[in-house]
Amino acid sequence: MLQKKHLIAGDWVDAEERFENQPVTGDADSFAAGTQMHVDQAVRAAEDTFWSFGYSTRDARAAFLRKIADEIEARGAEITAMGVKETGLPEARLEGERGRTTGQLRYFADAIETGDYLDRTHDAALPDRAPLPRPDLRLMQRPIGPVAVFGASNFPLAFSTAGGDTAAALAAGCPVVVRGHHAHPGVSDLVAQAIDAAIKACDMPAGVLSLIQGGPLEVGAALVQHPLIKAVGFTGSLKGGRALFDLCAARPEPIPFFGELGSVNPMFLLPELLATKAKATAEGWAASLTMGAGQFCTNPGVVVMIASEGADAFLDAAQTALGGVAPQVMLTDGIGQAYQAGQARISDKPQVTSLIAPELAARSAAPSLARVSASDWLADDTLADEVFGPFGLAVICENEGDMRAVAKSLHGQLTCTLHLETGDEALAQSLMPILEHKAGRVLANGFPTGVEVCDAMMHGGPYPASTTFGATSVGAMSIRRFLKAVSYQNLPEALIPQDLR
Known part of the structure; x- marks a missing residue:
């Protein structure tokens, strides 16, 4: 059953103001709406908790992460049913995403047990070195303090309440305050219940995670501006993320904002490949472009080709494949409207040739396809803006020089x-x-949808793909976002952290 309240330091807290979710089917549910007072309560509880949780053992935190995964799985059927109701995502997709969410919680548990993420270094003292002796120096990564996490609209599990940012922060030893996404408050509620059960079962301090739902934009602003918050994890729109990033930078104490904001994930189809595999590549691209109604951060929205018979064959096959894809429900009414506006904004430009432009109902997405010359692409920077949904744009080059020029014109990906x-x-x-200068991940002969959770994954890139160059929101390296290096010079053994002795 839904609590329909905020989880703040172990208590389910109600509010006078309410808001409703936007179910695809069934009746709407009413939830407590967050306020700046709720933010202050949650952050202060996280700060109090940090002084114990931040210095807990790696084994204790690993057990906690695994217990969260167990509790999510115990509520699996209920979470899936609520996800289908709120987001319109199919049951199989949500089942898979739940598996990824519990899998990455256990993955982070394994990662912190090895201790590799601590980057431990020891330069032993050299008391007899001339002309000056060297002190004993040890270095290790330490948690930074309370972290704010903003849930993502397109991943109600893997990038939301118990998603990658939350798991990484908890693994690092940082308490978390989650700002739930209005697209799936019911799913966030159920996952928060799972975390609450894990907190109690593992005897963790109650303030280790709080969830605040709904409320106006000022609630999110208050969270990133709270003086006790030390970092922010965010996945969402360029406009919203940039506004929060600017607030973080304008604070009296600026803090890092780890935002994933936007990417068109271009694919470069080279001539020999198009001469032999145009049809198969087009069909694979169409499947990737329309997966989940195109609501993936790695959705490959742009293809770049040199004019040829192979390029024509690719476009013919892509039109056939995309034309066979039925309309899909988008996550919210607002996302559906934004998709329709975005594809029209590009397809209606006079230099763009529209190949597929379906008529769409509210909260509905069907594939759209257009083409433009490389010279026109280079003359209009707005053609490179992301359209969140199954919109594909083919950029047709005259020669290899054009293709390199298009690559150099790209924003961060x-x-x-x-x-x-x-x-x-x-x-x-x-x-x-x-x-490799433009993107965090370079692929060959594949499609970027689907991000493996592993040590070698980089899920980030130059702005606007993300706001912190070199940081990843997936894989063990993501823990480092919520750590800072500390050197210990000539400290007695009793004062050195246990993990460094």
Whole structure:
């Protein structure tokens, strides 16, 4: 059953103001709306908790993360049913996302047990060194304090209440205050119940995680501006993320804002590949572009090709494949409206040729496809703006120089992809320095939707893909976002952290 309240330091707290979710089917549910007072209560509880949780053992935190995963699984059927109701995502997608969420909680538990993330270093004293002796120096990563996490609209589990940012912060030893997303407050409520049960079962301090739902934009602003918050994790729109980023930077004590904001994830289809595999590549791209109604941060919204028979064959096959995809429900009414406006904004430009432009109802998405020349792309920077949904834009180049120019014009990306055959390797080699400069992940002969949770994953990139270059929100390295290095010089053994002795 839903609590329909905020979870603040172990208590379910109601509020006079209410808001409702936007279910695809069934009756709406009413939830307590957050206020700045709720923010202050939650953050102060997180600060009080930090002095114990931040210095807890790695084994204790690992057990806590695993217990959260167990409690989420125990509520699996209820969470899935609520997710289908609120988001319109299919049951299979939500089941898979729940598995990813519990899997990454256990993955972080394993990661902190090894201790590799601590970056421990010891330079032993050299008392006899001339002309001056060297002191004993040890270095280790330490937790930074309370962290604010903003739930993502498109991942009600894996990037929300108990998602990657939360799991990474808890693994680091940082209490978390979650700002639930209005697209799925019911799912957030059920997951918060799972975390609350894990807190009690593991005898963790109650303020280790709080969830605040709903309320006006000022509630989110109050959270990132609270003087006790030391970092923010965010996945969402460029506009909303940039506003919060600016608030973090304008604080009397600026703090890091780890935001994932926007990416078109371009794919470069090279000539030899198009001469032999145009149809298969087009079909794979169409499947990736329309997966989850195109509501993935790694959705490959742009393809770049050199004009050829292979490029024409690709576009013909893509139109056929995309034309067979039925309309899908989008996460919220607002996201549906934004998709329709975004695809129209680009398709209606006079230099753009629209190939597929369906008529859409509210909260509905069907694939759209358009093409533009490389010269027109280079002359209009707005063509590179993300359209959140199943919209594809083909950029047609005259030659290899055009293709490199398009690559250099890109904003920061989460991913860039090369599709190539052996005969394309020289062109691919000339593109590689550009693509690795523009993106956090470079792929070959695949599609970027689907992000593996592992040590070698980089899920981030230059702005606007993310706000902190070099930081990832997926994989063990994401824990480091919520740590700071501390050196210990000539300290007695009793004062050195246990993990460094």
